[in-house]
Amino acid sequence: MxxxxxxxxxxxxxxxxxxxxxxxxxxxxxxxxxxxNNRLADSNRQRLxxxxxxxxxxxxxxxxxxxxxxxxxxxxxxxxxxFAVLEGDQQTSNDADRIAATGxxxxxxxxxxxxxxxxxMVGHGLDHFxxxxxxxxxxxxxxxxVCPAPFDLGEDHKVVVLSVTEGEDKPLKYPHMFRAATLMLxxxxxxxxxxxxDLQRCLSYARQINPDxxxxxxxxxxxxxxxxxxxxxxQQANQKRLKAT
Ligand SMILES: Nc1nc2c(ncn2[C@@H]2O[C@H](COP(=O)(O)OP(=O)(O)OP(=O)(O)O)[C@@H](O)[C@H]2O)c(=O)[nH]1
Ligand SMILES: [Zn+2]
Ligand SMILES: [Zn+2]
Ligand SMILES: [Zn+2]
Numbered sequence: 001m002x003x004x005x006x007x008x009x010x011x012x013x014x015x016x017x018x019x020x021x022x023x024x025x026x027x028x029x030x031x032x033x034x035x036x037n038n039r040l041a042d043s044n045r046q047r048l049x050x051x052x053x054x055x056x057x058x059x060x061x062x063x064x065x066x067x068x069x070x071x072x073x074x075x076x077x078x079x080x081x082x083f084a085v086l087e088g089d090q091q092t093s094n095d096a097d098r099i100a101a102t103g104x105x106x107x108x109x110x111x112x113x114x115x116x117x118x119x120x121m122v123g124h125g126l127d128h129f130x131x132x133x134x135x136x137x138x139x140x141x142x143x144x145x146v147c148p149a150p151f152d153l154g155e156d157h158k159v160v161v162l163s164v165t166e167g168e169d170k171p172l173k174y175p176h177m178f179r180a181a182t183l184m185l186x187x188x189x190x191x192x193x194x195x196x197x198d199l200q201r202c203l204s205y206a207r208q209i210n211p212d213x214x215x216x217x218x219x220x221x222x223x224x225x226x227x228x229x230x231x232x233x234x235q236q237a238n239q240k241r242l243k244a245t
Contacts, residue, residue, distance in 0.1 A: 037151055040119035044126060044154025051131040052244025054237040055139065057117075057153050059177060060161035061170075062143030065187040067095045068220040069161065069229075070138055074102040076230055081135040081237055086125045088117040088142050095140060105129055116147035119154055135237050149176040156240065157182035164188045164195055168202035171209045178209045183216065185229065190219040 048055050058066045074083055085106040087096040096108035107128040109121050122139065129137070139155060141148040148158075160181035162170055165188060171178040178184065184206055192199065199217070206215060216232070218225030 034150060037119045040123055041152035041154040044119055044123050046154075047126060047131060048137065048154060048156075050244065051134065052241040053131055053134045053137050054233075054240035055137040055153075055155045056233075057139045057141055057148070057155040057158045058161060059141045059145070059148045059158055059181070060143060061145050061163075061166055064143070064161045064163040064166065065220050066140050066143070066161055067098055069185065069187065070140060071098060071102060072220050072223070072226060073138075073230070073233070074099070074104045076226070077234065078102065078104055081234065082133060083136050083138065084129045084134050086117075086122060086137065086139045088121070088140055090114070090142055111142055115142055115144050116151055117141050117153060118151050122153045135241060136233070145170065145174040145177045149174075149180045156236070159183045159185060161185045161187055162202070164191055164197040164199070168198050169205060171202070171205040175209045178206060178213065181210065181213055183214045183232070186215065186217045187220055189217050189224060190222045 058069070060066055070085060074085075077083070083104045085096075085099045085104060087093075087099060087106055087108045088111060089095055089108065090111050090113075092110075093108050096106050099106040105128075107125050109117060109125055111117065111121070117139065125139075126137075139153060145160075158177075158181045160177055160183070162184060164186065171184075186199070186202065191197075203215060206213060214232070216225060216228050218229060220226070
């Protein structure tokens with residue numbers, strides 16, 4: 001039973017934009033839900049700030065390469081920085097098992113019928129780690145370019161991963177997600193020679209939606225471009241640790 005959030009009765013059931021938005025009651029429920037989420041996100045953010053844990057929320061379509069990116073990142077940086085991973089999946093422990101194989105602490109959150117992580121789930125997830133022994137917390141959200149967008153988890157940044165097999169128009173089609181993100185990783189660039197994907201057009205769509213978003217092109221398969229991501233991550237984590245309260 002949880003004191004802070006008053007849970008313990010039933011697991012999450014929620015209604016959001018899947019219902020009729022013209023129904024004022026649904027809109028009110030949605031607002032209450034987001035207000036409650038934001039309060040819990042603030043509490044997560046405070047806990048993470050106290051310990052100086054730099055926290056990223058990885059969002060993307062299914063299969064864009066979030067878990068592969070995490071594996072590569074942990075393999076490369078785990079000797080320099082202390083990581084933990086929260087794995088959000090609808091079902092199965094496949095991703096959590098892949099992360100556990102790297103030796104980094106991981107906790108899995110199955111959302112069941114839910115289509116995104118929320119701050120409440122993440123708050124309980126934090127209890128599974130020794131936050132004072134961490135530099136970076138990675139949260140892999142449920143693969144979905146829509147629902148995770150409005151949910152603040154208390155993270156420092158949302159990082160949107162787009163793979164070149166998905167088409168260059170995704171920033172235009174899912175603008176909320178690309179607006180919410182600080183950094184966009186364009187993954188699977190090794191496949192560019194085989195696809196009609198127009199990289200310049202994708203970059204310009206992304207800039208149109210979010211002019212301030214940083215963009216890194218990379219391939220988790222060949223490792224191309226990963227150095228820039230590693231450098232950004234390391235620098236951000238160091239800054240956050242210095243600011244620990
Ligand atoms: N060619 C190529 N394949 C990649 C790359 N990165 C990941 N993949 C492949 O893409 C597939 C999906 O990768 P995952 O890392 O499981 O993707 P995910 O985003 O974690 O997927 P979900 O958790 O289901 O949303 C796997 O077969 C990976 O091997 C890459 O840079 N290039
Ligand atoms: Zn709770
Ligand atoms: Zn995954
Ligand atoms: Zn949804």
